[in-house]
Amino acid sequence: MGYVIKMPKLGLEMERGELLGWAVEEGETIEEGELVAEVESEKSIGEIDAREDGVLRRTYLEPGESVPPGTPIGIVAPADADIGDLEAEVEAELEDVDAGETPAATADADSGAEAATDGATSEAATGAGAAADTGKVSPRARKRAEELGVELEGIEGTGYQGAVTEDDVERAAETNEGVATAVQASPRARKRAEELGVDLATVEGTGYQGSVTEDDVERAAESVDDAGRTLREERPFDGMRRTIASRLGESYREAVHVTTHREADAEALFAAADAANDVLDADVSVQDVLLLAVSAALEDHPAFNATFEDDTHRLWADHNLGVAVDIEQGLIAPVLRNVEKKSLETVARERRELVGAALEGEYTMDDLRGGTFTVTNLGVLGVESFDPVINPPQVAILGVDAVAERPTRDPDDGVEWRRHLPFDLSFDHRVVDGADAARFLETLIERVEEPWSLLPEDVDRADGTETEMPGRTVxxxxxxxxxxxxxxxxxxxxxxxxxxxxxxxxxxxxxxxxxxxxxxxxxxxxxxxxxxxxxxxxxxxxxxxxxxxxxxxxxxxxxxxxxxxxxxxxxxxxxxxxxxxxxxxxxxxxxxxxxxxxxxx
CATH class of the missing domain: 3.30.300.20 (K homology (KH) domain)
Known part of the structure; x- marks a missing residue:
């Protein structure tokens, strides 16, 4: 007995499937119903189970490689069975795939697809990406040949049973053997390219196996302007992006921006967040403790918890902190209200809900109104310093940078490495002065370096020592x-x-x-x-x-x-x-x- 494992078709629109991994090694025994491999299409992930008991005798696809549905990827058969006929069947089908023909298992479903028709015609006409006369070609070798512009025809294969491997393709590219001289394109696309004066080498193909179609040519012709530049994409400046641009432009035109920078030792901040997370019924992060520290600093320096409109500096009792969130349409700052009245557990829970709603697009305009101060964190993206732009009509915004580890002298005159957290405070110099900003940052640094008073009483103070994992040594x-x-x-x-x-x-x-x-x-x-x-x-x-x-x-x-x-x-x-x-x-x-x-x- 025995049978050929083929790439399954996971949906009507599936064009290629990628092997995520083999669940068993070649030569290992497998039982009926047991997982053999996991594959992924453009839209879903599927499992291939064994149809009968046997041994995984051959594999023809490596993890990360992709092939059309219906393409043979392996053979399962008893350990002592002769699989010569199955191997011959696989080789024949792989040759058909190499020649640009759709695998038999999916030919009926795909026969009317323009991409398949254009791709098959293109490969027959140009030979680019095909190796019908050279024996089997591994999918990875085919992909590499397309990347390097190498013709597979004429390359001597050194793989299994003379198959062309990725190394063979790269070797051919280095010696300029088999360098492609033609672009994969349908005859209709070539004719249209001549009519419109489009260089096919500059056109990105969307047809079968990346071949250029007539629509690709016309799209390329429309994207070239009078100066010979090729348009990649148009993004209309409207909606939320226009609103953001308008507000930032207003901020820079009206406010007198000045930014000051300070750095805090962050070991206690991290230790406090960890200790609170262990005790409270909420996922507490460093950012949650930091928001309480900001609120405490605003309590001591109320001029920064304010807005400036109509020549009036309004100081607010409510600490409504805007938390900047990067969404697809741009940067928004949903507001976490009355932070000065809330516990760390409530702040942690509400902040996660607020950010989650913003990322899911489920926020409302009310979520963005009424802020009195904003915190924006680019440190998560590795930014070490920046000048944040004030969110009008607020008078200040705090930027949080990436955590940096620095050597610090310890009490015994030794040196230890400690984490530090830099801050950037931008403020409207019409309303507050540089000395005021310096005092605000000084208070914030004190709160960050000694955050324990911000936490509930049932959270025990920790020494901030980093956890050391065993590393499998006990x-x-x-x-x-x-x-x-x-x-x-x-x-x-x-x-x-x-x-x-x-x-x-x-x-x-x-x-x-x-x-x-x-x-x-x-x-x-x-x-x-x-x-x-x-x-x-x-x-x-x-x-x-x-x-x-x-x-x-x-x-x-x-x-x-x-x-x-x-x-x-x-x-x-x-x-x-x-x-x-x-x-x-x-x-x-x-x-x-x-x-x-x-x-x-």
Missing amino acids: TASNPEGMAGRIEAGSFEWSYDEPEDAGGSETGPTPVDVFLGGLAACLSLSVRFQAEKRDAAVGEIDVTTDAEPEHGAVEQLAATIRLESDADDDTLERIVDLGERGCHVSQLLREDLSLELSWERL
Whole structure:
């Protein structure tokens, strides 16, 4: 028996499918219904399951490569079966694809498509991108040939059974062998290009395999102006973009912009955000704590929490902070209202909801009105310093830059690396002076470097020490008796034995520690598989048991409990793949040797 694996058609409009990865290696055994590979089309992701038991005998496509639907990509057959006929079938079909013919599995569905017709005609006429006379050509080699403008015809293949590989194409390009002299284009497109005086080499093709169509030629002709420039795109200056431009222009024409810069030690700010995130029922970020610090500085310097209109400087009691958000139409600043009255938990929750609504396009004009001060963060894009433009009629705006790590002298005259956060304060010099701005930034820096008073009382102060991950290096210390401590990076926990084994029962046994690692790994691996397949899975509980209760382990069992409405087949697949992907579980299946050494303390 045995069969040829082909690229599936994931939709009526699918033109090519990309191999995301093989689930099994070539030569490995696979069972009926088991996942063989994952593929992706222009609009969706699909799985290829084994139709019958066998071995993945051949693969013809590498991850990242794409081919039309219906193209052979592998062979599954019993280990001892003769697959000569299947290989011959694959080679014949690959030659058809190389010659520009649509795979048989999809020919009927695509026969009326203009792209396919133009592409096939083009390759027959020019030979560009085709290798009907040269044997098999790998998809990656074909793509590289198109990029380098290399004719595949005449290139001697060094791959499997004489196939042309990517290295063969690059070698030909370096020696100028097979350099394309013609552009892939339909006869009708060539005729139209002559009529309009369009150079086909400058036209981007949208037809089959990138061939130039008649519409491409006409579009190119329309995009060339009197100066010989080629238009790439027109973007009308209207709607939100026009409003943004008008307001920024007004700001620069009316306000007298001055920008001052300061830098704060940010270690305490990061530590405070982490500590709050661990305690509060909200996802707290550094930006949330920073907004409270800004509000505190505005409380001490109310002249900056203000607007200036009709020659009147209005100072507002409400701290309505605009939070700049970059959306497709431009930069907007939805307003987080009354920050001075809100807890950190409320600020964190409302800011996320506000930004999320802006990114989803679900905001209203009311969300953008009433701001008294704005915070804009380009640091997330790596910007180290900039001069933000005031959002009129406000009188000031705070820019947040990228975090920088700098050497700092410690109390013991040593040097330590610490994170610093730069700020840029732009203000209207008609309303406030440079000395006022300097005092505002001084207060803000004090709040950033000592943020703990901004947090709820139930958040314990942390020392700001960065967490050190174990990096798969764990140390167990046994000072005496049967108990000890396990240290892994910044983490540590105890281990012990039952009293009847000479211990004091102050911690789990070493076997219990191992069972905990196995259960944790299984839970994370199952979670990964569920998220990968967009399966709605809530809590995951894993219980691991070892028998007998004492002595050497003779039997292991694990029970995985999932909170989900997904069907049984989906959960069965998720659990099965989760167990296979669990690194701790893999240790139980592998013949893994232990290199044991010793040394004196």
